[in-house]
Amino acid sequence: MRPTKQAPPIDKRLMEKVGPRLKTKKALSPELGLRVLSFVFILVMIVIPMIVILQDAFREGFNEFWHQVSLPQAASAIVLTLWTSALMTAVNAIMGLATAFVLVRYEFPGKRLLNAIIDLPLAIPTLVTGVMLVILYGPQQVLGAFLKERIGFEVIFAPPGIVLALLFITFPFVVRTIQPVLLELDQAQEHAAATLGARGWTIFRRVIFPALALPTLSGSLLSFARAVGEFGAVVIVAGNIPFKSQTAAVYVLGAVESENRLAASAISVVLITVSLAVILFTNRVLARRRGA
Numbered sequence: 001m002r003p004t005k006q007a008p009p010i011d012k013r014l015m016e017k018v019g020p021r022l023k024t025k026k027a028l029s030p031e032l033g034l035r036v037l038s039f040v041f042i043l044v045m046i047v048i049p050m051i052v053i054l055q056d057a058f059r060e061g062f063n064e065f066w067h068q069v070s071l072p073q074a075a076s077a078i079v080l081t082l083w084t085s086a087l088m089t090a091v092n093a094i095m096g097l098a099t100a101f102v103l104v105r106y107e108f109p110g111k112r113l114l115n116a117i118i119d120l121p122l123a124i125p126t127l128v129t130g131v132m133l134v135i136l137y138g139p140q141q142v143l144g145a146f147l148k149e150r151i152g153f154e155v156i157f158a159p160p161g162i163v164l165a166l167l168f169i170t171f172p173f174v175v176r177t178i179q180p181v182l183l184e185l186d187q188a189q190e191h192a193a194a195t196l197g198a199r200g201w202t203i204f205r206r207v208i209f210p211a212l213a214l215p216t217l218s219g220s221l222l223s224f225a226r227a228v229g230e231f232g233a234v235v236i237v238a239g240n241i242p243f244k245s246q247t248a249a250v251y252v253l254g255a256v257e258s259e260n261r262l263a264a265s266a267i268s269v270v271l272i273t274v275s276l277a278v279i280l281f282t283n284r285v286l287a288r289r290r291g292a
Contacts, residue, residue, distance in 0.1 A: 050272065057265035068266040076243045077251040078270060084159055084247070085227040088166040093220040096174025097212065103175070104182040118176070121169045129168050130236025133161060157239035162247060165233035170223035177219030178212055185211055218282045225278040229271050 058065050068074060103115055121129065137144040137155035147153040155161045185208070193203045231249040238245040240254065248267050255264035 053265050053268055057269040065266050068263045069270055073242050074251060074267055077246050077248045081228060081248040084162045085166060085224050088163050088227055089220045089224040091167060092170060092174050092223050093216055097178060097216050100175045100178035100182060104179060118172050122172055126169055126232030127236060129165055129233040133164055133237050156237055157241060157245055161237035162234055165237050166227040166230060169230060169233055170226050173223040174219035177215045181212060181215045214285055218285050221278050221282040225275040228275050
């Protein structure tokens, strides 16, 4: 019986050259697929709608776009949106910083419940926020009537109601941005400062706050960007009164209902531009913090 001939051995040098390439192709193919999938999803869900509304806003030229934006009612709505969002951002920065500091540095009964409640505005519909504020501060309610009759302070269907609604829905942004930084902050410097005779406020101002300044700023800017386009809560508490409580988002709704698509697109582009600029600046601040 003749012995079977074995196949000639494969050139090892050829395998050493081809093998790594085959492995690289196999390793890169899932990565390439994920990249393409992510790119297509972002393109379809975000980029194309933004391009469409941008094209629609300028379909009759820049002069007509500027005319729609500079109409007295539209300009009033944009200004009201910006200053109420800015006021909310200032309050949010202070109270968000204080709340995050309390949740991280102190132990007290109900801390876990309070920590969970912080995220509640992100979970409930914004329309519910508006309804809650109307029930609490409405002109027919006890508190709302008291504020209006005794001190002349009107909350619902006025700018204060808008600020309260924006505060409620954006409060988690600042708290959740500051909390991780506080948790990772080394307290050795604080103890050293206390040993040298520094008091609580001095330690906070000189040692703690410098590390929290950028997170506070970035969280506040994100809350501002979120507030600029808020509709659900604002449409309930604002009342859509031109030149008094009509925000830009509510103005867009009125333009759509009156079939003035150009005005709706023009104001929408203004809101998108403001929010995008704030987000880009926030990302730059965060990148600076990571590089520091």
